């Protein structure tokens with residue numbers, strides 16, 4: 380029973396990075412037909428939707444986030460017919476399909492940009508952001524790209540500079556142009572007509588910029604958060620990010636998406652404002668009429684202590700407006716791998732947390748088997764973030780390596796030999812792969828599947844409320860409840876034995892694999908349990 384909640388609140392979303400999921404034609408790069416061949420994995424695992432990172436025609440300067448045609452499929456990944464077959468087969472298995480929508484920029488090879496750059500009075504000139512350089516040739520603002528260097532590049536043809544918040548190959552679209560707006564809304568309609576169930580909106584908070592083009596102030600406390608700091612972090616990004624005008628735009632986007640037909644679709648917004656929960660939450664919209672699920676990235680750099688987690692979840696819960704629904708993430712194609720960031724035991728515990736908090740979780744492909752970060756040799760590094768930013772450690776290749784499906788030479792990912800894959804496989808793929816873990820009841824894969832099954836079975840887990848519980852020692856505990864259905868989650872965040880919270884009744888699941896009730900939680904053990912059934916049993920105290 381799921382009550383009246385929509386699928387995107389009760390469900391779990393699985394991110395497929397198409398380049399690394401399954402290669403069906405032996406070129407060493409994954410493709411849509413490959414994703415289709417692996418749909419049974421997702422159905423077996425028990426997720427509800429897949430989100431496909433970009434597969435659109437693209438020079439691949441930013442691995443697909445530089446889109447040269449918003450309404451096509453790059454031959455590298457297949458064609459529209461392959462996409463349609465994938466959607467049909469996913470729907471036949473009850474899996475929804477979410478596609479990436481990249482509204483902030485296109486590729487410099489998009490015909491729109493090629494037309495825009497032709498002359499100062501080209502009909503599509505205002506589809507991009509053009510400004511004169513300063514008299515000394517300097518860029519019109521001090522805005523920087525996180526990939527390194529200024530966010531402006533001079534175009535010799537007209538002597539003006541164009542804005543690119545990311546690579547020079549990714550010119551920013553000008554959302555203040557009504558014609559551009561209309562054209563981009565049509566791209567949403569194009570994919571909705573092909574049956575997609577929603578959109579993940581790339582850098583959703585970047586789309587509109589200060590119309591007065593003011594300089595950003597310096598950052599008094601530069602920090603890269605959980606990533607190494609770079610020159611980009613020396614500024615406060617107040618004038619080219621999170622502009623208030625974005626909210627009116629997302630009300631329009633929402634109306635286009637909700638108004639298309641009767642299908643219940645979702646928008647997921649990539650919004651990196653981890654230190655400004657109020658500004659992040661503003662993307663729900665005052666009348667919950669903007670982005671359905673603004674993604675919160677705070678778990679990526681949370682303090683993994685009982686108090687740190689309790690405070691973090693409380694802050695997110697307090698920020699989400701009434702009727703809104705949180706969404707959490709522990710990994711994606713821009714991050715280091717979960718299993719390496721936290722270590723294997725801690726990653727298991729983190730998976731329990733991700734799949735039991737109130738909200739829609741997004742699982743990143745490969746994290747369900749604990750693929751580690753790969754130390755990609757210099758000669759095989761591909762990501763411009765590492766190659767061009769001046770900070771090699773910012774390179775994202777290490778978390779984008781191919782899925783490992785079995786113990787064969789190329790791990791079942793491809794028929795191409797290992798050194799012909801676009802990125803190397805992780806070194807332990809003979810052991811850490813889907814087939815091996817399917818056969819191992821103690822594996823992370825089987826744990827993830829059991830968690831997903833429990834989540835589906837219990838309204839408390841997929842639809843219920845959240846309440847922190849008092850717990851002694853290094854334990855973070857909370858209750859999820861929907862009517863009569865209640866599930867207690869208790870996580871030991873330490874390598875030492877800790878007391879089992881009094882609120883724990885009979886065990887539904889333990890990361891240690893045993894369902895016998897004990898007085899203690901083992902090292903890094905997490906449990907799901909019923910509340911004590913004994914009448915007059917221990918009261919469920921609110922956590923601090």
Ligand code: GLC
Pocket residue numbers: 441444445545581582649712713
């Ligand atoms: C988003 C994507 C990232 C990409 C960037 C620019 O952050 O997740 O991979 O590089 O946008 O499009």
